[in-house]
Amino acid sequence: MKTSVNKFLLTLILMSLFVLAACGGGETGEDDNGNQATEEEDRIYTIDDFNQVKTHEDGAEAIDGGVLNFGLVSDTAFEGTLNFNFYTGNPDVEIINWFDESLLAIDENYAYTQDGAATFEVDEDEGSMTFTIRDNVNWHDGEPVTAEDWLFSYEVIGHPDYDGIRYGSMFTIIEGMEAYNNEEADTISGIEVLDEKTLKITYDQFTPSLLASGVWAYAMPKHLFEDIPVADMSSHDLVRRNPVGMGPFKVDSIVPGESVTYVKNEDYWRGEPNLDGVTLRVVNPNVVVQSLRNGQIDLVNQFPADQYPENAEMSNVEFLASIDTAYTYIGFKLGTWDEEEREVVMDPDAKMADVELRRAMWHAVDNQTVGDRFYNGLRWNATTLIPPSHPDYHDETIEAPLYDVELANTILDEAGYEDVTGDGYREDPEGNELVINFASMSGGDTAEPLARYYIQSWDAIGLNVQLVEGRLMEFNNFYDRVEADDAAIDIYQGAWGVGSDVDPTGLYGRNAGFNYTRYASERNDELLAEGLSEEAFDESYRQDVYSEWQEYMVENIPAFPTLYRARLVAVNDRVQNYAVNFQAGHDIYRYELAVTQEDANAAE
Amino acid sequence: MWKFIVRRLLIALPQILLLSVLVFLMAQMMPGDALSGLIDPNIDPAAIEAQRERLGLNDPWHIQYVDWITGVVTEGDLGRSFRYKMDVTEIIGQRLTNTFWLSLVTLIFTYLIAIPLGITSGRYNDTFRDQMITGYTYVGFATPLFIFALVALWILGFQFGWFPTGGSVSPGLTPGTFEYFLSRLHHLILPALSMALITTVNTVQYLRSEIIDTKQKDFIITARAKGASESRVYNRHILRNSLLPIAAFFGFEITGLIGGTIFVETIYSYPGMGQLFVESINLRDYSVVTAVVLLLGIASILGALLSDIILSLVDPRIRIK
Numbered sequence: 001m002k003t004s005v006n007k008f009l010l011t012l013i014l015m016s017l018f019v020l021a022a023c024g025g026g027e028t029g030e031d032d033n034g035n036q037a038t039e040e041e042d043r044i045y046t047i048d049d050f051n052q053v054k055t056h057e058d059g060a061e062a063i064d065g066g067v068l069n070f071g072l073v074s075d076t077a078f079e080g081t082l083n084f085n086f087y088t089g090n091p092d093v094e095i096i097n098w099f100d101e102s103l104l105a106i107d108e109n110y111a112y113t114q115d116g117a118a119t120f121e122v123d124e125d126e127g128s129m130t131f132t133i134r135d136n137v138n139w140h141d142g143e144p145v146t147a148e149d150w151l152f153s154y155e156v157i158g159h160p161d162y163d164g165i166r167y168g169s170m171f172t173i174i175e176g177m178e179a180y181n182n183e184e185a186d187t188i189s190g191i192e193v194l195d196e197k198t199l200k201i202t203y204d205q206f207t208p209s210l211l212a213s214g215v216w217a218y219a220m221p222k223h224l225f226e227d228i229p230v231a232d233m234s235s236h237d238l239v240r241r242n243p244v245g246m247g248p249f250k251v252d253s254i255v256p257g258e259s260v261t262y263v264k265n266e267d268y269w270r271g272e273p274n275l276d277g278v279t280l281r282v283v284n285p286n287v288v289v290q291s292l293r294n295g296q297i298d299l300v301n302q303f304p305a306d307q308y309p310e311n312a313e314m315s316n317v318e319f320l321a322s323i324d325t326a327y328t329y330i331g332f333k334l335g336t337w338d339e340e341e342r343e344v345v346m347d348p349d350a351k352m353a354d355v356e357l358r359r360a361m362w363h364a365v366d367n368q369t370v371g372d373r374f375y376n377g378l379r380w381n382a383t384t385l386i387p388p389s390h391p392d393y394h395d396e397t398i399e400a401p402l403y404d405v406e407l408a409n410t411i412l413d414e415a416g417y418e419d420v421t422g423d424g425y426r427e428d429p430e431g432n433e434l435v436i437n438f439a440s441m442s443g444g445d446t447a448e449p450l451a452r453y454y455i456q457s458w459d460a461i462g463l464n465v466q467l468v469e470g471r472l473m474e475f476n477n478f479y480d481r482v483e484a485d486d487a488a489i490d491i492y493q494g495a496w497g498v499g500s501d502v503d504p505t506g507l508y509g510r511n512a513g514f515n516y517t518r519y520a521s522e523r524n525d526e527l528l529a530e531g532l533s534e535e536a537f538d539e540s541y542r543q544d545v546y547s548e549w550q551e552y553m554v555e556n557i558p559a560f561p562t563l564y565r566a567r568l569v570a571v572n573d574r575v576q577n578y579a580v581n582f583q584a585g586h587d588i589y590r591y592e593l594a595v596t597q598e599d600a601n602a603a604e
Numbered sequence: 605m606w607k608f609i610v611r612r613l614l615i616a617l618p619q620i621l622l623l624s625v626l627v628f629l630m631a632q633m634m635p636g637d638a639l640s641g642l643i644d645p646n647i648d649p650a651a652i653e654a655q656r657e658r659l660g661l662n663d664p665w666h667i668q669y670v671d672w673i674t675g676v677v678t679e680g681d682l683g684r685s686f687r688y689k690m691d692v693t694e695i696i697g698q699r700l701t702n703t704f705w706l707s708l709v710t711l712i713f714t715y716l717i718a719i720p721l722g723i724t725s726g727r728y729n730d731t732f733r734d735q736m737i738t739g740y741t742y743v744g745f746a747t748p749l750f751i752f753a754l755v756a757l758w759i760l761g762f763q764f765g766w767f768p769t770g771g772s773v774s775p776g777l778t779p780g781t782f783e784y785f786l787s788r789l790h791h792l793i794l795p796a797l798s799m800a801l802i803t804t805v806n807t808v809q810y811l812r813s814e815i816i817d818t819k820q821k822d823f824i825i826t827a828r829a830k831g832a833s834e835s836r837v838y839n840r841h842i843l844r845n846s847l848l849p850i851a852a853f854f855g856f857e858i859t860g861l862i863g864g865t866i867f868v869e870t871i872y873s874y875p876g877m878g879q880l881f882v883e884s885i886n887l888r889d890y891s892v893v894t895a896v897v898l899l900l901g902i903a904s905i906l907g908a909l910l911s912d913i914i915l916s917l918v919d920p921r922i923r924i925k
Contacts, residue, residue, distance in 0.1 A: 076883040077875045079688045086689065163658075163689060168651045235690040252776065256698055257875040259775035279775045284873045286754075287769055290762040296769070342650075476888060477635035513650070 043309060044377040047566045050321035053579040053586050054571050062576050062594035065276040069600070070098075071283040071297035073304070077257030078282060082243040084218035085157055086164045086234040091282070094301050097582075098262055098278060098590065099140070100245025103133060103150065104217040108583070109392045110500040111212045117145070117246065117269055118217070124537060127206035129215065133197045137269045139221045140250045147199035149219040151191050155180075156220060158188060161231040170216055175202045207532040208542055213500035219246070248273045248591035258282050264591075273591040274577075288570075292317055295600030298572040301581065305378045305568055306445070316601040317570045322580040324567040325389040327382050328495040330365075330454070331559040332358055335518035336485045343511050344520040351436065351490045354429075356415035358557040361491075362401040363408035364461045365454055367562045374446045378568065382561035384550035386502060389564075392539070393502040395547040400554045408461045417462075425464040436465045439482060439492040442472035451493065465491075482516050492516075493562075502546060503531055508558070519558030527552060572600045609913060616905045620898070624673065627897040631890045632665045672894070682898075683891035687884070692895045695880065700899075702772050703876035706799075706869070707861045709792045713800030714857070718807035718850075725808065726815025726846070727838060737808065744805030749798075750867040756798040757871060767794040770873035795872045799864045803857070807850060814846035821845075851918050855911030859904040 056062065072078065078091035084100060087093055105116030112120065118133045137145045154174070157166050158181045171177050175190025190202040203210065221244050228236055238244065243251050248270070249262035260280045264273040283291055285304050289311050291297045303319065312319070334353060335346035352358060367381040383400040386393050412418075416429030428434045436458070440451040451472060458465040468488050473481070482492055494516070499506055505528045506512050510520040527549040536542040553559075571578050576594045579586040656662055663671075675681040682692035725737040761769040768774070768791050777784040818824065819842050827841050866878035873879070877896055884892040 075870075076887070077873075077879060081689050088687070088689075165651055165655060167654075235694075240690070253778075255771070255773055255775060258771040258773075258873065261776035281771065281775060282873055284770060284871070286871070287757070287762075287873075290758070291769065294762060294765065474635065480635045513653075 043312070044372045045308070045312075046377050046380070047321055047323060050319060050566070050568075052320055052322050052583075053588060054318055054320060054575060054577070055588070056576045060574075060576075060596040062274060062596055063598070064274075066274075066595040066598060067277045067279060068275050068299065068575065068593060068595060069297045070278055070280045071288065071291060071300040072280055073283050073285055073288055073300050073302050075284055075286075080240050080254070080256055081234055082251075082254075083220070083234075083239045085153055085166060085220060086239055088165060095260055095280060096243075096245070097247070098249045098260075098280065099243065099247045099251050099265075100218070101247045102217040103131070103137075103145075103219060104215065106213060106500070108586075109212070109390055109502070112215070116217075122211070124206060124534070126202065127204070128200055128202040129210065130194070130198060130200045133199075133219075134269060135197065137246060138267055139246055140244045140265055140267075141221075141224075142267070143221065143223055144196070145219055145246050146196050146222075147193040148196075149222045150199050151188075151193055152222040152225065153216060153218055153220045154188055154191055156225070156230055156233065157216070159230040161229065163231060163234055166216070170214060173203050173205045173207075175204050206534075207503075208536040209501045209503050209532055211537075212502065248589070249275075249278055252277065268591050270589055270591050274594040289314075292570050292572070293603040295572065295602040298575050298595070298600050299578065300570050303568040303570045305375060305566065308378060308568060309376045314570070314603050316603045317572050319568055319570050320578070320580050321378075321566040321568045322583055323387065323389040324497075324565045325387065325500070326495060326497040326565060327385075327387050327561045328379070328493065328563040328565070329382070329385075329559045329561045330361070331482075331492050331494055331517045332519075332557070333485065333490055333492070333517060334558055335520070337513065337515075337518060342513075344515055344518045346518065346520055351434070354415060355555075355557055356411050357417065358560070359401055360408040360411040360415075360417075360461060361458060361463065362557060362560045363404045363411065364463075365457045365562070366403035368403070370450065370453065371563055374450060375563070375565075379563040379565045382564045383554070385504060385508070385553050385559070385561055386546060386550055387498060387561075387564050389498070390502045393543060393546045395550050398547070398551050398554055401560070405460060412461060412463075419462060424462065426462040434464060436463060437468045437488055437490045438465050439468045439478060439489045440472050441475055441478045441493070443475060447472055454493070483513075485518065502542075504528070504549070505532070508553070517558040519556070521556070523552060524549075524556075574600055608916065609909075612909050612912065616909060619905055620902055623901040624676075624894070624898050625669065627894050627901070628669045628672065629665065631893050631897075632668070634885075634888060672891075676898075682895040685884075685889050685892045687887055687889040687892070692891050695892065696877070696895060696899065699875060699877050699880045702874065703865055703869070703878065705788070706792060706796055706865060706874065706876055707858070709789075709796040710799045710803070710861060710864075711857065713796055714804045714807060717800060717804045718811060721804075722808045722811025723815065723838075723843065726812040726819075729812070729816050734812075738812070741805040741808050744802055747802060749802045749864055750871060752802055753795070753798045753868050753871045756794060756801075760794055767791075772874050772876075791874070795868045795874055799861070799868050803860060803864060807853065807857075810849050810853065811846060814849055815842055818842045818845045848915075848918055852911050852915040854914060855907035855909070858907040858910070862900050862903060 072091060072094050074091045076091065078095060079087070079089060081087045081092050082096055084096055087096060101117070103116055103118040104112045104120065105114075107113050114120070117137045118131045120129050120131045122129055131147075131150070133145055133147065133150070139145055154171065154177075156162060157164065158171055158177055160181060160183055167181070174188065176185060176188050177190060179185040180188045190204075192200045192202075194200055201215070207214070224238055224244060225233060228238070233239060240256075241254055246269070248265055248268045250265045252261045252263045254260050259282065262278040262280070264276055266272050281297065283297060283300065288300060288304060289307055292300065293314060293316070295316060308319070332352040334350050335344055338345045347353070371377060371380040384395060384398050386395070388394040388396075412426060417426040417434070419425060420427045420431050421433075426434060438451070438455065441447060451467060455465045455467070478492070481489060482494070496507065498504070507514050508519070508524065509515060509528055510525055527545060530536065531542060531545045531549065536545060567580065569580050574595045574597050576596060577588050577592040579588040582588065582590055672683055675683060680693070682696070684690065685692050685695055688695050721737050721740075725734045728734050757769060761767050772788065772791050773784065774787045774791075777787055824837060824841055827837050832841070862878070865876055866882060868874070869876045869878040870882055877900070880892065881896045881900075883889075884896065
């Protein structure tokens with residue numbers, strides 16, 4: 001017995017030696033990689049380093065046909081609501097975009113052009129738009145796309161039984177829409193079908209927003225959906241399993257939640273697609289890099305930016321980037337939301353009500369360094385509340401407060417925030433203790449250090465900023481409390497996407513529920529209204545209005561933007577004619593996608 | 605016997621009911637709902653509010669609970685998923701088949717590994733072979749499943765490329781064909797194997813200690829004294845008696861698998877119940893969360909019941925009169 005115990009001990013010791021040795025090996029390995037990683041992690045990239053388009057600059061000839069593997073990066077299965085009228089989330093729309101499309105094309109500023117499947121004419125006096133669908137635009141089953149189909153979309157979304165989230169101001173401004181929605185009318189009086197291919201929509205309020213992605217431009221095959229009750233549409237097979245669109249590819253088969261195969265639509269109105277088909281797969285963000293490396297997927301809809309520095313040199317792919325239509329910002333709680341009146345009520349006694357205090361806080365943070373250090377330059381210092389993703393409207397010339405601790409201190413001194421008690425923190429002008437409660441979301445590796453950085457920066461100018469309840473908040477909790485104007489929150493860090501139209505009323509208007517800072521002023525109302533006025537149909541006038549608005553927000557600081565961000569995608573070498581998510585303004589369309597060889601290259 | 609089963613089932617009913625209340629309450633207490641954080645300037649907040657109202661998200665919890673439980677009891681209707689916009693029963697139906705196959709293959713692997721290893725290790729206890737096997741079980745105990753699954757995915761899936769790295773089937777195959785079946789199986793092996801290699805260590809240990817225990821019993825000495833061959837002693841006398849706890853643990857094994865699938869399905873992007881569960885919690889799809897927890901709870905309760913029944917079948921001594 002004793003010997004066996006000894007033996008057992010011996011084995012254990014041997015095993016632990018083994019394990020230790022393995023660990024040791026691992027550590028040295030890590031060291032090597034670690035050094036390399038630090039080097040790579042120190043590199044700062046800028047958005048200008050990236051192309052937005054991959055064409056055939058490398059000279060290789062595209063082959064006929066071929067199947068492209070598209071990776072939909074998501075840690076959740078896709079919902080499978082495959083219709084523009086019903087989808088909610090991002091994964092679904094990525095799938096829809098391959099087989100269906102908007103009838104109207106847009107340019108880089110998200111304004112409508114005449115290059116789409118339909119053209120339009122505007123009658124400003126009457127407040128109407130007349131759309132003409134091209135003759136060769138057909139559904140995948142061969143039936144032509146008609147004005148009736150387009151009208152049908154409006155009838156479905158406006159229907160009282162409709163269970164999606166699209167019905168909103170985009171629809172209510174159409175003449176007679178609300179009557180139809182309330183079941184007071186059987187038809188929408190503002191939408192007329194003039195002939196098979198012509199549709200006329202008359203609006204109660206005709207604004208420049210309408211010309212910038214303000215029209216619901218998605219038709220629905222009426223001949224297929226006609227007999228299905230609206231309430232059952234979203235769960236019907238035509239939305240779930242056999243969706244029919246008018247895009248360059250047709251859905252061939254769907255494995256719910258994980259993959260979709262498409263074949264080319266030879267009858268596509270722009271021309272026959274180069275590829276034979278596309279295979280779309282959901283790829284977990286954890287395995288994106290490996291899947292790209294071994295050529296399993298050619299393309300991803302979004303490459304996780306935090307994994308970029310380590311993989312920048314991947315030999316078989318090219319990284320493309322464009323400016324995302326989103327920004328991160330610090331918001332100051334300045335009032336509350338009046339549910340009855342559906343409007344913002346400013347509180348003149350709010351802790352953050354003093355604009356000088358807010359300005360000093362903006363001066364105190366060094367966002368350029370934050371972008372470089374935390375995001376390797378893939379996010380960078382933001383200046384105004386209209387991001388450069390809208391190139392014609394983002395005003396670069398505006399001088400937003402930059403990192404300047406001395407100036408921040410001077411501003412606070414002059415505004416009367418002084419350290420009366422001598423505890424190292426400033427008190428408010430009345431001499432009361434000033435503790436600013438900061439809400440920030442958890443999630444990702446950078447959330448915590450980033451929040452700490454901001455707190456330290458404000459500490460450096462003598463402001464006592466504390467995380468609400470001492471910790472980061474979970475996503476749902478955060479938005480619940482910010483939305484409910486929780487008195488425990490004075491400032492918060494949030495991020496959001498801007499609309500395709502530049503008009504910021506939905507985020508900063510007096511009647512916008514999303515206006516979480518609860519800031520409103522008459523001048524702000526005026527400027528927002530001017531941006532939607534008749535004069536604003538003149539583009540340069542509209543640009544001036546929004547420049548002024550950006551300037552106004554930089555002066556009044558209900559929120560200050562911290563970072564703009566890049567949206568990265570990775571594309572295998574064999575792929576040609578791809579623009580980041582086929583964003584507008586590049587004149588490259590999905591049907592032009594091509595590959596240069598049958599199989600994708602793996603990384604060396 | 606029947607009386608016992610019926611009695612156990614009757615006890616299970618209030619358990620399930622209590623579970624459903626708890627689950628429902630806890631789901632309600634989570635901050636946020638399916639629509640929070642949905643900030644899109646293209647969407648009207650009023651439309652979101654209208655949705656909340658329509659979905660009954662603004663009602664107090666007991667009203668929501670009563671609505672829900674009446675649906676479940678009277679029509680077997682588990683509600684409608686907000687996120688998927690379809691009936692929960694339908695989504696769960698899709699996912700349940702995936703998880704069922706994954707669990708089945710895992711179980712097969714678990715026993716395929718456990719029984720030979722357990723027998724070898726018990727029969728030749730304290731030899732080198734035994735020490736190797738015991739060593740493996742210790743490593744198995746110490747390795748978290750999610751790490752092991754990731755490593756297995758990386759090595760076998762990406763480095764060697766032997767197995768697909770995600771999903772439940774290759775895109776574009778027609779259900780029902782032999783090719784489809786093969787592809788399903790191919791996708792199952794890696795997740796099932798990585799789960800089995802970790803969960804099997806319990807069973808190996810039970811079997812080992814049970815065999816060591818049994819082989820010192822008096823009736824084994826008797827069997828040897830009667831001149832039974834060594835293989836007969838092991839196969840007929842010892843093994844049969846030692847399989848008892850294994851059989852008993854079968855039910856609990858099922859419960860354990862449920863926990864395991866949550867990790868494995870997420871790592872391998874395998875659309876089953878585990879993945880659905882995690883996603884639905886994150887996205888606050890209450891109707892799905894409650895339904896999944898309820899089903900998993902029922903599975904655990906039934907698993908325990910199954911264990912008891914098996915136990916009473918194989919071991920007449922503990923049969924309840």
